[in-house]
Ligand code: FEH
């Protein structure tokens with residue numbers, strides 16, 4: 001059987017829409033008919049070659065790591081306890097640990113230090129009509145959720161990654177009613193992050209930081225108390241604005257969704273004593289910061305990568321409870337290249353999702 005897919009044939013080349021064989025499944029796998037596949041800036045970076053060392057690819061290759069779809073076939077060894085059957089809508093946990101390392105035993109398969117794999121960065125991804133997945137990585141969704149696969153697909157990355165990052169800030173004791181929490185970069189991840197800042201923040205004041213007014217408008221629509229446009233502004237000018245909005249010149253906790261060097265530098269400059277910065281964005285290769293403020297004001301700088309299975313179950317429950325606003329634009333597989341370019345230029349508001357009718 002054949003299927004349509006958007007196929008990479010090399011770095012920095014447009015994907016080609018081709019007919020390719022439907023994947024065969026092993027005994028412990030399921031075949032999923034893809035209903036929706038979210039498009040992430042890291043897909044643009046994959047095609048552009050940013051991950052050449054981290055995730056070397058063999059071509060031809062099918063990207064796509066935010067996947068929701070219908071169970072088409074169950075492998076012969078899939079236990080009945082998986083909780084889903086043919087025809088059910090499932091989302092795919094994109095991090096496939098090898099199950100042998102400490103991280104996998106802790107449940108953090110996204111951090112697998114053994115032979116972990118990340119769908120859409122190793123195993124063929126969801127920019128295709130079908131995908132083969134280990135049964136344990138599929139999570140059944142509610143009947144209500146199944147009505148909108150285009151909403152659920154982005155929850156496996158855009159809706160998952162900032163949740164883990166905000167949880168790290170909360171669990172580090174950096175949030176609370178007398179605190180200010182910032183979210184830098186209101187793209188696909190940031191539009192969820194400002195919501196989690198409210199849901200997990202314990203009454204913290206939420207400030208969105210971005211270079212584009214329309215993205216700040218979305219952040220405020222999604223619950224941020226304030227938005228500050230940082231384009232061409234010094235840290236001092238941002239702090240002047242911060243003071244007029246919040247009464248304070250510093251922020252206690254920041255989730256950076258850009259990974260841009262300038263944004264992270266600004267983040268560090270506006271962090272108050274004992275402030276914490278969590279990075280989930282990956283726009284630049286490296287960041288630099290003066291050592292004394294880091295030490296002298298006891299700052300914390302944490303990385304946070306994707307999320308684990310239980311994090312994903314939690315965000316799906318938040319979505320199911322209607323506690324999350326989504327900003328999704330449905331696109332067709334044939335539009336994949338123009339949308340990858342838009343992601344590369346930072347021109348996307350919310351999340352584009354490829355849908356297969
Ligand atoms: C995935 C794989 C590699 C780098 C970055 C990503 C992000 O999309 C995960 O949030």
Ligand code: ZN
Pocket residue numbers: 097098099100101102103104109111112113114115116
């Ligand atoms: Zn592992």
